[in-house]
Amino acid sequence: MAMSARIPSPARLRVDGTMQASALLTPHRVVHVGQSALVLSALHPGQAPSRQVIVTRESAGLMPDGICLDEHDFPRVRDLALGILREGVPLDLTGWTEASVVVDRVDLRLDVVSLDAAGLLPLQHMLEDEDSDELSPSSSAYPIRRQAAHLAAEALGRPTAPTLLRSIVGAGPGTTPTGDDMIVGALAGLRALGLRAEWVSMGRRLRPLTSRTTSASRHYLHAAIEGRFGEHVHDLVAAIAGCEPAVSVIERASTWGASSGIDLLTGLTATVAASIQSRPNESAA
Incomplete structure (x- = not known):
C-alpha cells in the first residue's frame, strides 16, 4: 500500500456515539470531497472498502458514522483531503485519536417524540406546491414524491402497492x-412515532434491496435501519413536534442538497400524517 498522507488533528471532534476510536486507526480512502462533507472509506488489506466515514462541517451537522468539525477546521481538512484525492494516496487519521483531541460523543438514535396533527396539513399542502413549481431543480423527483402516500401505507403495514x-x-x-x-424519512417517522414493530419490519424488507442504490445512499439507509439519523433529520422532527410554521420547516429542509431535504421531509410527513389519520382518537406518541 502506498505511503499514507497524515492530516493533522483538529482540537475538537463531535462524533457519532457508535463510532469506535479504533475505526480511525486504519488508512482511509477519500471517496468524495464536497463543500460541506467529506466521504472516507477505511481500507483493509485484501478486503473491499468498509463502511464509510462522513466528515462534515458544523453548519451541516453530524451524520451517522460521522465526524463533525467546526467551521475553522473543516476548510483546512477539506483542502488537504482534496489534494490527497488527486494524489490517490491513503489518508492517515490516527492523529485524531490522540488524547489532546477533545471528543464529544453524540447519540444519533432518534427517540419517540410527541407528534399530533397540528401543522401537518398545511405542511403537506406546501410540499404539493413545491412539486407544482416546474422551475424547481428537483422536478425529476416529482413522479417519485407522488408515491409518498403509498410508501407511508407500506411503512405502516398497510401496503396499497406491495412492490413499491x-x-x-x-x-x-x-x-x-x-x-x-x-424511505429514510419514512423510517424516521416510524421511529419518532414509537412504531418499533413497523420500523423493524420495514428495515428487514429494505436491507436486501440496498445494493440497488449508490454507496452514499446505502450508508444512510443502513443507518436508518439501525435507528440512527443525521442531526438534520433530528432537527426536522423537532420542528414538526414543536409545530413550527410549515414555511419554516420547508425552508430548513430546502438547505440540504438540490432535493434531498424536501424528498426526506415528504416521506417523513406522509408517514406521520398517515399514522395519525388512521387513529384520530389516540396519541401519536
Missing part, C-alpha cells in the same frame, strides 16, 4: 436518490 419499496430504492436524481431519501 423495491421499485423506489435507488430511484430518482442525486447522490442520494429521491426514493431513498423518502
Whole structure:
C-alpha cells in the first residue's frame, strides 16, 4: 500500500456515539470531497472498502458514522483531503485519536417524540406546491414524491402497492436518490412515532434491496435501519413536534442538497400524517 498522507488533528471532534476510536486507526480512502462533507472509506488489506466515514462541517451537522468539525477546521481538512484525492494516496487519521483531541460523543438514535396533527396539513399542502413549481431543480423527483402516500401505507403495514419499496430504492436524481431519501424519512417517522414493530419490519424488507442504490445512499439507509439519523433529520422532527410554521420547516429542509431535504421531509410527513389519520382518537406518541 502506498505511503499514507497524515492530516493533522483538529482540537475538537463531535462524533457519532457508535463510532469506535479504533475505526480511525486504519488508512482511509477519500471517496468524495464536497463543500460541506467529506466521504472516507477505511481500507483493509485484501478486503473491499468498509463502511464509510462522513466528515462534515458544523453548519451541516453530524451524520451517522460521522465526524463533525467546526467551521475553522473543516476548510483546512477539506483542502488537504482534496489534494490527497488527486494524489490517490491513503489518508492517515490516527492523529485524531490522540488524547489532546477533545471528543464529544453524540447519540444519533432518534427517540419517540410527541407528534399530533397540528401543522401537518398545511405542511403537506406546501410540499404539493413545491412539486407544482416546474422551475424547481428537483422536478425529476416529482413522479417519485407522488408515491409518498403509498410508501407511508407500506411503512405502516398497510401496503396499497406491495412492490413499491423495491421499485423506489435507488430511484430518482442525486447522490442520494429521491426514493431513498423518502424511505429514510419514512423510517424516521416510524421511529419518532414509537412504531418499533413497523420500523423493524420495514428495515428487514429494505436491507436486501440496498445494493440497488449508490454507496452514499446505502450508508444512510443502513443507518436508518439501525435507528440512527443525521442531526438534520433530528432537527426536522423537532420542528414538526414543536409545530413550527410549515414555511419554516420547508425552508430548513430546502438547505440540504438540490432535493434531498424536501424528498426526506415528504416521506417523513406522509408517514406521520398517515399514522395519525388512521387513529384520530389516540396519541401519536
